[in-house]
Structure formats: structure tokens, C-alpha cells
Amino acid sequence: MARGTRSARGARPPRKAPEKVGRRVEFTFLPGLEAVVRDELRSVVGDKPVTSVREDAVAATVTGPLHTLMALRTVVAPFLVLHADVPRPTSLLDGRQFPRLVETVRDAANADRRAVSRSFRIDAAGRDSAGFRQVADQIAAATRMRHDPQEGTTLLRFRRSGEGWDVLVRLGNRPLSARTWRRSGYVAAANATVAAAMVRLSRPSPDDRVAALMCGSGTILVERLLAAPSRVAVGVDLAADAIAAAQENLAGAGLTGRARLFTADIADQEWAAGGPFDVLLSDPPWGDKIGDHAGNEELHTLLLRRAHDVAAPGARLVVLTHEIKIMARCLTAAKDLWRPVSEQKVFNKGHHPRIYVLRRR
Numbered sequence: 001m002a003r004g005t006r007s008a009r010g011a012r013p014p015r016k017a018p019e020k021v022g023r024r025v026e027f028t029f030l031p032g033l034e035a036v037v038r039d040e041l042r043s044v045v046g047d048k049p050v051t052s053v054r055e056d057a058v059a060a061t062v063t064g065p066l067h068t069l070m071a072l073r074t075v076v077a078p079f080l081v082l083h084a085d086v087p088r089p090t091s092l093l094d095g096r097q098f099p100r101l102v103e104t105v106r107d108a109a110n111a112d113r114r115a116v117s118r119s120f121r122i123d124a125a126g127r128d129s130a131g132f133r134q135v136a137d138q139i140a141a142a143t144r145m146r147h148d149p150q151e152g153t154t155l156l157r158f159r160r161s162g163e164g165w166d167v168l169v170r171l172g173n174r175p176l177s178a179r180t181w182r183r184s185g186y187v188a189a190a191n192a193t194v195a196a197a198m199v200r201l202s203r204p205s206p207d208d209r210v211a212a213l214m215c216g217s218g219t220i221l222v223e224r225l226l227a228a229p230s231r232v233a234v235g236v237d238l239a240a241d242a243i244a245a246a247q248e249n250l251a252g253a254g255l256t257g258r259a260r261l262f263t264a265d266i267a268d269q270e271w272a273a274g275g276p277f278d279v280l281l282s283d284p285p286w287g288d289k290i291g292d293h294a295g296n297e298e299l300h301t302l303l304l305r306r307a308h309d310v311a312a313p314g315a316r317l318v319v320l321t322h323e324i325k326i327m328a329r330c331l332t333a334a335k336d337l338w339r340p341v342s343e344q345k346v347f348n349k350g351h352h353p354r355i356y357v358l359r360r361r
């Protein structure tokens with residue numbers, strides 16, 4: 001049958017849907033979190049293959065709108081990847097390559113619809129060379145974005161790739177790990193992507209009664225409540241300044257009133273009145289910025305006992321700690337209370353903490 005003619009029954013032949021053009025995106029994360037990042041990426045790439053690039057990056061083809069990537073929580077930053085078989089970065093300025101480069105920069109700058117980027121910077125070996133200055137000037141002229149080598153919000157990385165070059169352009173103004181909800185810092189605050197990984201590993205459900213023990217500035221509690229509602233949510237910490245910070249951060253996330261905060265010792269009774277809890281999340285002091293190594297065996301023992309006291313049958317306890325040997329001894333001593341489910345090493349700025357997932361016996 002000729003194109004455009006009707007079939008014998010008079011119906012038009014089905015139209016082929018236009019092929020969606022995929023964008024290559026590289027997702028960076030803290031080494032150790034690849035499995036949990038891959039799990040989260042399924043929500044944006046479905047069954048499409050995700051390939052490992054380095055110990056801190058995977059790549060995938062994304063066909064949906066780029067702004068959906070801004071909601072990822074275990075990823076440090078997504079980068080659009082443009083590959084060009086050119087001998088040097090300045091060759092990207094030629095008439096065939098340059099429109100692709102400009103489009104990539106524009107798409108990345110507009111990905112966060114709440115905060116469009118208006119400036120850029122280049123991160124590459126030799127970025128102060130005449131060649132990179134020429135690239136920057138041309139991009140600035142074509143995109144009308146300001147080239148600010150120090151503070152530019154859209155980050156462009158250049159790297160050799162095979163016979164050519166890759167340009168990686170970060171989506172959004174800042175890394176995703178720099179949460180917009182963080183109004184108040186805290187000396188021992190957890191990395192938010194690690195907190196988000198802990199939350200995913202706890203398998204959140206809206207029926208959960210959640211307790212964050214030694215919650216500090218509330219990083220894990222905020223990430224938990226952003227991931228899913230809860231029946232009950234409680235945060236407890238000894239330090240009044242930590243609880244004040246948690247209050248502000250909950251407000252920053254639009255979660256005021258969704259959690260009760262207690263300035264108290266976890267050994268106290270009052271904070272546990274909302275239990276028993278189905279999910280318990282904790283980041284005890286690592287003994288460097290806060291707390292001391294000498295007291296940490298006692299504190300980890302208290303944490304496992306106290307969490308067990310207030311936990312519902314089958315509850316999940318997820319602990320982030322840097323005290324690996326202490327935790328191993330405490331888990332052995334608490335083997336009748338908690339069954340180890342998984343143990344995940346994470347690399348974070350010279351620290352190698354682990355995430356322990358435990359189930360109440």
C-alpha cells in the first residue's frame with residue numbers, strides 16, 4: 001500500500017511514533033554507593049542500561065525531561081556528556097560542533113526550573129590557556145551567560161576521550177548534594193547523599209513510625225521525610241544547638257510540624273513515647289569532630305540496646321558509623337537483638353564510614 005493511502009478497511013496505517021533522542025548523562029556519587037544509586041536511577045532511566053564509568057560515576061541514556069534528574073537524592077551531580085571526535089577543545093568552535101556545544105550548555109543551565117543558571121566556569125587542565133579563553137568567550141557570546149572562572153554556576157569539564165574530547169556540563173546551579181533545604185549547618189552534619197542512601201536502604205513506607213537517634217541537624221530525618229510520609233517521626237539529640245539546626249532544616253524542607261524533636265539523651269524515656277518505631281536511623285559521633293573515640297564503645301552499645309527497646313518487631317535499624325571495629329564488637333554482643341542485613345562501605349572526604357542495615361530479632 002502506498003504511503004498515505006487508506007487500508008482496505010479505511011483506517012490509516014498506524015503512525016510510527018517519533019524516535020526519542022536520548023541524552024548521554026553521567027551521574028557522579030560517593031564511591032561505595034553505586035548499587036543504591038543504580039537502584040534510584042531506575043526511576044529515571046527504567047530498564048535502559050547503566051554503565052560504570054569510574055568508582056564514582058555511572059552513565060546512562062536519558063530520554064525524559066532533564067529537570068526530572070534534579071530530584072535525584074543519592075547522586076552528587078548529573079552531567080550532560082557531549083562527545084566530539086576533534087583533536088583539541090578549540091575545534092569545538094567549528095560550525096558543525098559549536099551548535100551542539102551551545103545547546104548542551106543551554107540545556108544544562110535550564111535544567112533546574114527553579115534556579116536557571118546565568119554564568120559558567122571551566123574546569124580543565126590548562127583552563128587559563130588562550131585556547132580555553134577562546135572557547136569561553138564564544139560560549140559566553142552564544143549563550144549570553146557570563147564567564148566567571150571562579151563562581152560560575154554551570155560547570156563545564158573537558159576530558160580526552162578516545163581520539164576526541166568529552167565535554168561534561170553539570171545540570172543545575174550547584175551539585176545536588178548541596179541541599180536547598182539546609183538552612184543551618186552543623187559541625188558533624190552527614191553528607192546528604194549518604195543520608196538519602198540510608199533512607200533508601202531502610203525501604204521507606206508511609207506507614208513507618210520513624211525515629212532518628214542522635215539526629216544532629218536533622219539530615220537523615222529530613223531526607224527520610226522527603227522520601228515518603230510517615231505515621232510518626234521523632235528526632236532526638238543531646239545538643240540543643242543540634243536540635244535548633246534540625247528545626248530550621250525541617251522548615252527549609254517544608255516539613256515543619258511533620259516531626260517532633262527532643263533535646264534529650266537517647267537513654268531517656270520521654271522521646272520514645274511515640275513508639276514503637278518501625279524504622280530507626282542513626283549517625284552516632286565518629287569521635288573526630290564530635291564525641292570521643294574512648295566513649296564510643298559505650299555509646300554504640302547504648303544505641304543498639306536503646307534502639308531495640310523502642311523498636312517494633314521486625315523493625316529496621318540503619319546506622320552510619322566510622323567506628324568499624326567498635327561496631328563489629330557491639331554487633332557481636334548484640335547478636336540476640338539485631339540481625340545484620342547488609343554493610344556498605346562509603347568513601348567521603350578521607351573518611352570511610354559504613355552503613356549498617358539491621359533487622360530487629
Ligand SMILES: C[S@@+](CC[C@H](N)C(=O)[O-])C[C@H]1O[C@@H](n2cnc3c(N)ncnc32)[C@H](O)[C@@H]1O
Nearest residue numbers: 189190214216217219237238239265266283285
Ligand atoms: C555525628 S553527629 C550527627 C549528625 C547528624 N547526622 C547531622 O547530619 O547533623 C552525632 C550526634 O550525636 C549526638 N549525641 C551523642 N551522644 C548522644 C546521646 N547519648 N543521646 C543523644 N544524642 C547524642 C551529638 O550531640 C551529635 O549531634
